[in-house]
Amino acid sequence: xxxxxxxxxxxxxxxxxxxxxxxxxxxxxxxxxxxxxxxxxxxxxxxxxxxxxxxxxxxxxxxxxxxxxxxxxxxxxxxxxxxxxxxxxxxxxxxxxxxxxxxxxxxxxxxxxxxxxxxxxxxxxxxxxxxxxxxxxxxxxxxxxxxxxxxxxxxxxxxxxxxxxxxxxxxxxxxxxxxxxxxxxxxxxxxxxxxxxxxxxxxxxxxxxxxxxxxxxxxxxxxxxxxxxxxxxxxxxxxxxxxxxxxxxxxxx
Ligand SMILES: [Zn+2]
Numbered sequence: 001x002x003x004x005x006x007x008x009x010x011x012x013x014x015x016x017x018x019x020x021x022x023x024x025x026x027x028x029x030x031x032x033x034x035x036x037x038x039x040x041x042x043x044x045x046x047x048x049x050x051x052x053x054x055x056x057x058x059x060x061x062x063x064x065x066x067x068x069x070x071x072x073x074x075x076x077x078x079x080x081x082x083x084x085x086x087x088x089x090x091x092x093x094x095x096x097x098x099x100x101x102x103x104x105x106x107x108x109x110x111x112x113x114x115x116x117x118x119x120x121x122x123x124x125x126x127x128x129x130x131x132x133x134x135x136x137x138x139x140x141x142x143x144x145x146x147x148x149x150x151x152x153x154x155x156x157x158x159x160x161x162x163x164x165x166x167x168x169x170x171x172x173x174x175x176x177x178x179x180x181x182x183x184x185x186x187x188x189x190x191x192x193x194x195x196x197x198x199x200x201x202x203x204x205x206x207x208x209x210x211x212x213x214x215x216x217x218x219x220x221x222x223x224x225x226x227x228x229x230x231x232x233x234x235x236x237x238x239x240x241x242x243x244x245x246x247x248x249x250x251x252x253x
Contacts (some may be wrong), residue, residue: 002222002237003244004215005129005175006091006155006201009054019053026237029244030215031201033057033091035128036064037075044085048170056128056247057077057090065111066104071109078230081120089119089123089246090127091155094137105133110124116144119202124149125247126252138163142170146210151247156203160190168194175199178217180224191228200240200249 004022022030032047034040034110040058051234058073066124083089093245099105104147117128122144124219126144130137134157141152153173157164158180167174174193177200179186190198200221204213219233222240226233 001029001241002200002218003029003031003200003241004202004204004218005031005244006033006057006177007031007204007213007215008033008035008037008039008104008206009046009215010202011205015046015050019050020213022218023053025216025219027215027218029053029055031055031057031090031127033233034059034084035061035091036068037071037078040079040082044082046233047085047087054147055087057088058086059089059092059115059127060111061091062093062095062108062112062129065108066099069107072107075116076111076118076222083118083122083124086122086124089115090153091129092126093129093155094118094131094133094140095129096132098131102211112140116140116244119188120144120148120150121147123150125153125224126154129155130157134159134163138167138172141172142166145170145172149201153199155201159187161189163190164189164201168197171197173197173199173243175201176205176221176225177201178211178213178221180221180228182209187224187228190225195239196243196246198240199243200225226235 034043047054176190206213226236
């Protein structure tokens, strides 16, 4: 079994076909993360419709937050209400590509802190986005994990071997996406991730290497990692499936 631990299935028109096509490639479980109130509702609906395939991540994306500052308070209240129905908090994080002004960065930080508090209260693991502020975001994941004992995943966090080593030491999961197929630096970083913290993802429908994103590409990511690590693809699939089961397991803290 292969798991896409971070995708945006709600952004596809033909959801049923996407699930079927991915399943044919062995990608039978999809963590569908949300970005805003509308996608939170859609993601929960997908989980209800496809309970064996879809796991739900609920949360407010850092880019949405700064583009919709007047709607943030209401959205946080909605999230508080429905987060117990989710499997994890996500996609949340910090993004300095879009938040270049300090005032926007502070807003992202404040909203992230409030979402992490909700996750802690509901005992949910977290799925974090980081862009142009990798270390700061990773530090939030580490603090969350230390204080709550709950799991944290850094999504698409394959830019720095040094930061991945810190994730390894802190027990923070790191997911690898399709950039590993063609990018040597991503391959080097992916090799550094501890066996027991490695996860696979696509971030579909985000396109990579000129090809549209699709959850079935988890298979290509797994094949590439198998080659890099000198393993069979079935071994990587089993390893990552075990990791994901541990990551998502309900926690009593
Ligand atoms: Zn995403």
